[in-house]
Amino acid sequence: MKNYIPVIETALGRYLPAGEYEEQQLIDAVRYSLDLKGKRVRPSLTLAFAELCGGTVDMALPFACAVEMIHTYSLIHDDLPCMDNDDFRRGKPSNHKVFGEDIALLAGDALQSIAYETMLSDEAVAAVGGKRAAKAARILANRSGLLGMVGGQVIDLSLEHREVGAEIVQLMEEKKTACLIEAACMMGCVVAGATDAQINAAERYAHAIGLAFQIVDDILDVTSTAEELGKPIGSDAENEKNTFMSLLGIERCREMVADLTEEAIRALDAFDGDAADLKDFAVQLANRKK
Amino acid sequence: MKNYIPVIETALGRYLPAGEYEEQQLIDAVRYSLDLKGKRVRPSLTLAFAELCGGTVDMALPFACAVEMIHTYSLIHDDLPCMDNDDFRRGKPSNHKVFGEDIALLAGDALQSIAYETMLSDEAVAAVGGKRAAKAARILANRSGLLGMVGGQVIDLSLEHREVGAEIVQLMEEKKTACLIEAACMMGCVVAGATDAQINAAERYAHAIGLAFQIVDDILDVTSTAEELGKPIGSDAENEKNTFMSLLGIERCREMVADLTEEAIRALDAFDGDAADLKDFAVQLANRKK
Numbered sequence: 382m383k384n385y386i387p388v389i390e391t392a393l394g395r396y397l398p399a400g401e402y403e404e405q406q407l408i409d410a411v412r413y414s415l416d417l418k419g420k421r422v423r424p425s426l427t428l429a430f431a432e433l434c435g436g437t438v439d440m441a442l443p444f445a446c447a448v449e450m451i452h453t454y455s456l457i458h459d460d461l462p463c464m465d466n467d468d469f470r471r472g473k474p475s476n477h478k479v480f481g482e483d484i485a486l487l488a489g490d491a492l493q494s495i496a497y498e499t500m501l502s503d504e505a506v507a508a509v510g511g512k513r514a515a516k517a518a519r520i521l522a523n524r525s526g527l528l529g530m531v532g533g534q535v536i537d538l539s540l541e542h543r544e545v546g547a548e549i550v551q552l553m554e555e556k557k558t559a560c561l562i563e564a565a566c567m568m569g570c571v572v573a574g575a576t577d578a579q580i581n582a583a584e585r586y587a588h589a590i591g592l593a594f595q596i597v598d599d600i601l602d603v604t605s606t607a608e609e610l611g612k613p614i615g616s617d618a619e620n621e622k623n624t625f626m627s628l629l630g631i632e633r634c635r636e637m638v639a640d641l642t643e644e645a646i647r648a649l650d651a652f653d654g655d656a657a658d659l660k661d662f663a664v665q666l667a668n669r670k671k
Numbered sequence: 672m673k674n675y676i677p678v679i680e681t682a683l684g685r686y687l688p689a690g691e692y693e694e695q696q697l698i699d700a701v702r703y704s705l706d707l708k709g710k711r712v713r714p715s716l717t718l719a720f721a722e723l724c725g726g727t728v729d730m731a732l733p734f735a736c737a738v739e740m741i742h743t744y745s746l747i748h749d750d751l752p753c754m755d756n757d758d759f760r761r762g763k764p765s766n767h768k769v770f771g772e773d774i775a776l777l778a779g780d781a782l783q784s785i786a787y788e789t790m791l792s793d794e795a796v797a798a799v800g801g802k803r804a805a806k807a808a809r810i811l812a813n814r815s816g817l818l819g820m821v822g823g824q825v826i827d828l829s830l831e832h833r834e835v836g837a838e839i840v841q842l843m844e845e846k847k848t849a850c851l852i853e854a855a856c857m858m859g860c861v862v863a864g865a866t867d868a869q870i871n872a873a874e875r876y877a878h879a880i881g882l883a884f885q886i887v888d889d890i891l892d893v894t895s896t897a898e899e900l901g902k903p904i905g906s907d908a909e910n911e912k913n914t915f916m917s918l919l920g921i922e923r924c925r926e927m928v929a930d931l932t933e934e935a936i937r938a939l940d941a942f943d944g945d946a947a948d949l950k951d952f953a954v955q956l957a958n959r960k961k
Contacts, residue, residue, distance in 0.1 A: 397817075403842060404822035406829070411817065458780060463751075463772035482753035483828055486776070487821050490748060493783045494816030501809035511801030518808070519791035526784030527687075527701065531777050532694035538773055539696070552693060 382658045385425040385438070385445075390416075392442045393449060396499045410480040410488035411495070414453050417471045423565040424449045429662075430566045430583050433654040436573025443505035444517050444568045447496040451525045452561060454492035457485055459534070496521070509572045517568040524564035533557030540623045547628040551592065559591025582651030589645035590663050593638045597669060599625045600634050605671070642667040672948045675715040675728070675735075680706075682732045683739060686789045700770040700778035701785070704743050707761045713855040714739045719952075720856045720873050723944045726863025733795035734807050734858045737786035741815045742851060744782035747775050749824070786811070799862045807858040814854035823847030830913045837918040841882065849881025872941030879935035880953050883928045887959060889915045890924050895961070932957040 393415050398408060424445035431441035460467040460475035461482060468478050477485035499505065500518045509517075523529060533556025540553065566583040575583075603626045625634050645663040649656040683705050688698060714735035721731035750757040750765040751772060757765050767775035789795065790808045799807075813819060823846025830843065856873040865873075893916045915924050935953040939946040 402818065402822070403829075403839065404818065404825040404846075407817060407822060407825040454780075458776060461753075461776065463753075463776060484825065486748060486751065486753060487825055490744075490779070490783070491817040491821040493780070494812045494819075494821065497787050497812035498809055498816060501805045501812065506802065506805050511803075511805045512796065513801075515791045515796050515801045515805050515808075518805075519788055522784045522787035522791065526788060527697060527781040528692065528694065529784075531781045531784065532692070532697060535694040535697040535774065535777055539693075549693065556694075 382425055382429050382662050385428045386421050388438060388442070389421050389424045389428070389445060389449065392446050396443075396446055396495060406480065406484055407487060407491060410476060410484050411492055413479060414457050414470075414476050414488065414492075415450070417473060419471060421449060423452055423561060426562065426565040426587070426659075427569040429659055430569025430575075431573045432569075433652050433656055433659065434570050434573035434575040434579060435654065436569070440508040441569055441572050443499045443502060443508075444521075444572055445565075447500045447518070447521060448561065448565045448568065450492045450496035450499070451521060451530075451564075454489040454496075455525075455530060455534075455561075457489040457492070461485060464534075513572055513574065517571040520567050520571065521564045524560040524567075529556055529560040529564075533560065544622055547625065550623055550625060550628060554592060554595040555588065558595050559588050562591040563587040579651050582648045586645045586648040586659070586663070589641040589648065590666055593641040593645070593663075594666050596625045596634050596638050596641075597667060600631060600638075601669075601671060602626070603631070638667050672715055672719050672952050675718045676711050678728060678732070679711050679714045679718070679735060679739065682736050686733075686736055686785065696770065696774055697777060697781060700766055700774050701781055703769060704747050704760075704766050704778065704782075705740070707743075707763060709761060711739060713742055713851060716852065716855040716877070716949075717859040719949055720859025720865075721863045722859075723942050723946055723949065724860050724863035724865040724869060725944065726859070730798040731859055731862050733789045733792060733798075734811075734862055735855075737790045737808070737811060738851065738855045738858065740782045740786040740789070741811060741820075741854075744779040744786075745815075745820060745824075745851075747779040747782070751775060754824075803862055803864065807861045810857050810861065811854045814850040814857075819846055819850040819854075823850065834912055837915065840913055840915060840918060844882060844885040845878065848885050849878050852881040853877040869941050872938045875938040876935045876949070876953070879931040879938065880956055883931040883935070883953075884956050886915045886924050886928050886931075887957060890921060890928075891959075891961060892916070893921070928957050 394412075397412055397415075402408060427445035427448055428438050428441050432438065456470060457476045459465050460470055461477055467475050469475060475485075476488060480488065497518060500521070501514055506514045525531065533553050536549070536553040537557055540550075563584050566587040567580050570580045570583045602624070625637070629637070642663050646660050649659055684702075687702055687705075692698060717735035717738055718728050718731050722728065746760060747766045749755050750760055751767055758768050759765055766778060770778065787808060790811070791804055796804045815821065823843050826839070826843040827847055830840075853874050856877040857870050860870045860873045892914070915927070919927075932953050936950050939949055
């Protein structure tokens with residue numbers, strides 16, 4: 382994919398209030414987590430799909446940044462002591478370690494509202510029209526919410542207490558990870574005025590790469606641990622219940638990644654524009670080594 | 672005001688998913704807090720202003736319910752141990768006491784996304800148009816977010832560690848309480864196609880009753896405690912720093928409530944319709960005894 386990171390990071394900063402406020406600590410906490418260097422995969426996909434459908438980076442930026450804001454809020458809340466209790470995120474202290482649990486909770490809450498404010502601003506609505514802005518924002522709300530990303534986190538929590546089949550693990554990952562990637566890709570199409578068939582194709586592409594990404598993650602978890610310990614691959618898999626690797630084994634996992642990557646590439650046929658970058662991206666995700 | 676409560680409560684239930692899902696516990700947690708019996712002041716105001724501006728209850732219901740969802744998420748997060756650590760809410764165990772902190776956190780997060788999904792649904796957009804739906808949703812995002820309700824909570828937290836003047840207490844209450852009431856009233860106007868002057872008048876009304884409500888709260892806190900203890904009013908006021916009563920005294924507080932109530936009533940002049948109910952509501956708030 383094109384390197385959209387600089388334009389995304391500049392825009393993210395611009396959507397936060399400048400100047401001095403009584404709630405400065407909250408603004409600092411929001412900015413701290415938005416500034417953590419990441420790959421910006423989701424907003425880049427929004428921009429790439431918007432361009433693929435004949436739209437511009439400018440019209441899609443508020444929506445790209447909104448999906449990154451939603452992703453960022455979910456990371457802040459995920460790291461809280463009542464959730465994963467993680468002290469570090471992307472190599473830096475997690476939000477609540479710097480600002481305290483109360484401010485971190487509220488920074489996550491505020492990021493969610495800033496996402497909608499950004500997508501529904503006068504500027505964003507003027508660029509794409511009220512109907513498209515509303516539709517894109519609704520897709521993000523749907524995929525990030527009760528039966529989407531947040532739902533996936535709840536299923537994930539429930540897996541600590543029970544053993545399940547691969548189909549529940551898949552459902553969990555579809556919701557927890559793929560849903561937000563779906564929103565990112567679909568929103569790019571929506572704001573650029575794509576057809577329903579194209580929006581559906583973007584959803585299929587996103588679903589496939591999102592799921593493949595998680596399966597590769599599971600594979601790398603096991604193979605890199607086995608490599609470090611000098612053990613044959615798979616000998617430790619039974620220690621980690623409820624993962625694709627432990628439930629399906631490495632052969633089936635590799636098959637699934639290949640099938641999903643093919644599915645993602647096939648979905649790109651729905652677009653007239655040049656989708657070579659998005660095809661390469663799917664292949665890179667499947668072949669990554671860490 | 673008209674009794675809008677039954678129509679609001681029926682609609683709130685309808686916006687939640689029916690059927691069985693893997694994330695059932697999350698849906699139950701969301702429903703638990705939405706079902707807690709309250710006065711439903713904010714959504715009632717949305718409906719009342721929509722009707723005042725010639726709109727219908729039906730077109731305004733998604734927006735009315737959204738403001739109640741945002742209010743409900745803020746209560747769930749407020750009650751968490753890292754915030755106010757309250758075990759009870761409206762006479763029932765708070766959300767995290769029933770479902771655990773992790774699910775309560777996620778239920779609050781999900782409620783925020785459901786609010787936007789509800790306002791930006793195909794049905795809601797078809798009834799009021801994409802532009803109005805986007806504008807109403809943006810107002811809610813703005814007033815509930817970083818420089819609105821959430822900002823007010825951060826200022827409130829900061830007051831534990833410092834002593835401030837009445838203007839900071841007022842700023843905190845304007846954000847923490849009045850902002851969401853402003854969104855409720857303004858959204859009713861927006862969806863009904865009101866003029867900018869009317870939307871501004873609704874904002875002034877909401878600001879005035881929101882602030883008056885808090886000052887009356889402060890007065891009742893002191894007077895009812897004094898009554899219970901058989902002490903002269905005001906003799907305990909110095910124990911509670913950073914309240915209107917401790918900073919300004921009972922005479923000035925009563926004057927402010929009278930001024931704000933007059934301001935609220937005057938703002939209603941901007942509307943052609945019958946605003947008697949909204950006038951009465953402002954007077955009742957000022958005169959309430961508990």
